[in-house]
Amino acid sequence: MFNMAESTHPIINLQNVSVTFQSNGKPLNAVDKVDLQINRGDIYGIIGYSGAGKSTLVRTINLLQQPTAGTVTVSNQNLQALSESKLRAARKKIGMIFQHFNLLNSRTVLNNVEYPLLSQPIHKPQRQAKAKKLLELVGLQDFEYAYPDQLSGGQKQRVAIARALANDPDILISDEATSALDPKTTNDILKLLKDLNETLGLTIVLITHEMQVIKSVCRHVAVMDQGKIIERGDVAEVFSNPQQPLTQNFVDSSANVTEALAQIKADPGLQNLAKNERLLFLKFRGQATKQSLISDLTELYHLKANILFANIEKIGTASIGYLIIVLTGETRQLANGINLLNRNGVRVQLIASGKKEGVENDQATVS
Numbered sequence: 001m002f003n004m005a006e007s008t009h010p011i012i013n014l015q016n017v018s019v020t021f022q023s024n025g026k027p028l029n030a031v032d033k034v035d036l037q038i039n040r041g042d043i044y045g046i047i048g049y050s051g052a053g054k055s056t057l058v059r060t061i062n063l064l065q066q067p068t069a070g071t072v073t074v075s076n077q078n079l080q081a082l083s084e085s086k087l088r089a090a091r092k093k094i095g096m097i098f099q100h101f102n103l104l105n106s107r108t109v110l111n112n113v114e115y116p117l118l119s120q121p122i123h124k125p126q127r128q129a130k131a132k133k134l135l136e137l138v139g140l141q142d143f144e145y146a147y148p149d150q151l152s153g154g155q156k157q158r159v160a161i162a163r164a165l166a167n168d169p170d171i172l173i174s175d176e177a178t179s180a181l182d183p184k185t186t187n188d189i190l191k192l193l194k195d196l197n198e199t200l201g202l203t204i205v206l207i208t209h210e211m212q213v214i215k216s217v218c219r220h221v222a223v224m225d226q227g228k229i230i231e232r233g234d235v236a237e238v239f240s241n242p243q244q245p246l247t248q249n250f251v252d253s254s255a256n257v258t259e260a261l262a263q264i265k266a267d268p269g270l271q272n273l274a275k276n277e278r279l280l281f282l283k284f285r286g287q288a289t290k291q292s293l294i295s296d297l298t299e300l301y302h303l304k305a306n307i308l309f310a311n312i313e314k315i316g317t318a319s320i321g322y323l324i325i326v327l328t329g330e331t332r333q334l335a336n337g338i339n340l341l342n343r344n345g346v347r348v349q350l351i352a353s354g355k356k357e358g359v360e361n362d363q364a365t366v367s
């Protein structure tokens with residue numbers, strides 16, 4: 001996906017950035033020697049589980065979090081070398097939105113959006129005009145005099161976005177901004193962020209623990225674990241061919257496979273498979289998702305496949321298919337069938353086999 005607004009010049013350049021906290025008297029490397037370059041106009045996702053260091057990392061971008069080591073360059077300025085007043089000016093060009101909106105409940109929607117402009121040398125009419133324009137941009141022109149408590153979660157986040165745009169930032173950092181929202185509202189907010197990226201050329205850095213969020217708006221992604229970026233690149237490339245088990249976990253959870261596997265493994269009915277049955281987890285990629293391999297098993301080897309779970313995860317132009325099946329048939333034919341799947345690029349994992357008939361009797365490779 002090419003975006004006219006995106007250039008190949010990094011607007012954000014973190015070099016060898018570390019943040020070490022003291023936790024119970026011991027050093028904790030929340031961010032560990034991270035290099036991160038984000039181009040102007042990009043929508044860059046950072047994904048990781050809780051505690052991976054995502055928030056700490058993105059807070060170094062505006063020096064809300066001072067790094068213990070490394071350099072932070074934004075819009076060609078080394079932020080650590082700036083005077084207090086120049087740093088304040090640089091920070092105004094980096095907006096932020098959060099999971100819990102952080103609105104001032106005693107102020108109207110309009111006053112909330114005006115708030116960051118109060119310290120600016122602008123007169124009230126211009127300030128209000130600007131805030132009204134921003135509310136229109138986020139689709140809340142009819143809510144100027146409402147109070148945050150009267151709004152839905154999605155509307156509150158729109159106010160927070162309008163407020164974050166008050167100083168015409170070049171960069172918007174979104175820290176789990178959709179985590180408290182339902183799926184439909186999440187999509188609406190993500191669509192708004194994408195529109196703002198396209199119309200304003202806004203660079204967006206978005207942190208989340210949900211792969212669907214990354215998939216629906218980001219062009220690039222970094223996967224974070226224990227303070228380090230363990231994998232990064234184009235979203236479709238990273239998620240269609242994960243190199244790290246953690247990245248694979250995100251893909252599997254997104255396709256609901258992790259949950260399905262747990263449920264199936266816990267099903268008492270499947271603890272006692274007959275000796276001619278195999279419980280298999282199959283993962284397909286690319287071409288394999290289009291082939292009729294399951295019907296081939298029946299035709300060639302007289303195997304019966306009982307499908308317990310099926311899903312296809314589409315990532316860019318790539319597809320990853322998942323099947324959990326109970327395959328029934330003669331021992332030799334079961335081995336032939338599994339070999340056929342393997343030969344066709346299907347990753348076959350044996351979850352359980354029938355009693356007495358051990359796996360060692362199968363002449364097939366299963367992982």
Ligand SMILES: Nc1ncnc2c1ncn2[C@@H]1O[C@H](COP(=O)(O)OP(=O)(O)OP(=O)(O)O)[C@@H](O)[C@H]1O
Nearest residue numbers: 021022023030048049050051052053054055056057
């Ligand atoms: N001010 C602090 N003092 C001490 N430890 C901290 C501080 N801030 C964060 N940490 C620790 O640093 C690690 C990374 O936290 P961080 O909040 O950056 O992770 P995260 O990936 O954003 O996760 P979450 O989504 O849960 O916030 C965690 O172990 C956290 O407990």
